[in-house]
Amino acid sequence: MPENPILCIDKLQKTYGDAPILKDIAISMDPGEFLVLVGPSGCGKSTLLNCISGLTDISSGSITIAGRDRTHAEPADRDIAMVFQSYALFPNMSVERNIGFGLEVRKVPEPEKKSKVADVAKLLKIEHLLQRKPAELSGGQRQRVAMGRALVRDPELFLFDEPLSNLDAKLRVSMRTEIKRIHQTTGASIVYVTHDQIEAMTLATRIVVMKDGVIQQIGTPNEIYNRPVNAFVADFMGAPSMNLMKGTATRQADGIRLEIPAPQGSTIELTDHDTDPDRLPAGPAEVLIGLRPEAMTDRARADGRSVQVADCVLDVVEPAGADTYAVVHLGGTEAIVRLSADAPVAAGQMTPIAFDLSRISYFDVSSGTRL
Secondary structure (H helix, E strand, O other), X not given: OOOOOOEEEEEEEEEEOOEEEEEEEEEEEOOOOEEEEEOOOOOOHHHHHHHHHOOOOOOEEEEEEOOEEOOOOOHHHOOEXXXXXXXXXXXXXXXXXXXXXXXXXXXXXXXXXXXXXXXXXHHHOOHHHOOOOHHHOOHHHHHHHHHHHXXXXXXXXXXXXXXXXXXXXXXXXXXXXXXXXXHHHHOOOXXXXXXXXXXXXXXXXXXXXXXXXXXXXEEOHHXXXXXXXXXXXXXHOOOOOOEEEEEEEEEEOOEEEEEEEOHHHOEEEEEEOOOOHHHOOOOOEEEEEEEOHHHEEOOOOOOOOOEEEEEEEOOEEEEOOOEEEEEEEEOOEEEEEEEEOOOOOOOOXXXXXXXXXXXXXXXXXXXXXXX
């Protein structure tokens, strides 16, 4: 039997004056999920988190938390805990008291409070910092304290608002791992806001991709990455993002013949044997052809029908340690190809590129919708 949702948002709308900020938001979240809200700046993800927390009133719709209608409840009555980008620690209190302050306010008995604080400090690996003040801590340590203050309450739902934005790149990677480990250890239900799609991919059990106050797609990281519902999701998720090249698709008996314009009036011709031709217009039809950089490479697999090789001129070559990335001009755009780290390539060189068409996506040119 499936569990009842820990969070259910139905037909949520938020407007400021005449300006719609959130439009018909509908989300159902199971207990123990790590749900990440991601999208560009101004897409409404932080506003949605504030609506869930009760810090922002909604214009219409409903919010249910753990089976109870919390649409108009005060934040203190929603059984949630928030972790903010700014840490929001009390500078005059020790780490121990910062973590346990919420329990102190609720008049939890001292022995129980100390036990809970000690358990959380151990989980976060900050037992040795309990007597320090926030000013004596690094950014990463302060964020652990902020998480500890939320964890010690054991609420129904945790809300994280871009908690790693103030940390340097290396520390962000480390803290991502810690947050993932904490989720795996505790089974907590978490809603997490970020603009960083790498954070979203690595942390989430499911991702909610937003744009202009509208949910574009909800799915697992694998679904979002491999089967984006439109060109926006394809372009936004992934680093580097999916290559979106204009080309002509023609249905044939043995598959779909593709013609992709290349520099100096030349054309790359490929045949997609894997996609059902009936998915595309009768054609010849102009489409957006989507291929991830790792599906355009010098490392051809044995699957000869799916992998087809065409010569491309490398415009820019960018060594990146484990891989080498290169820019090629195809389909009216700069496409990124992902080559072997030791690939003997240089800018201006004609290089055979293996196109893995088993990983292809097609999108409508005008609407961007997946075909």
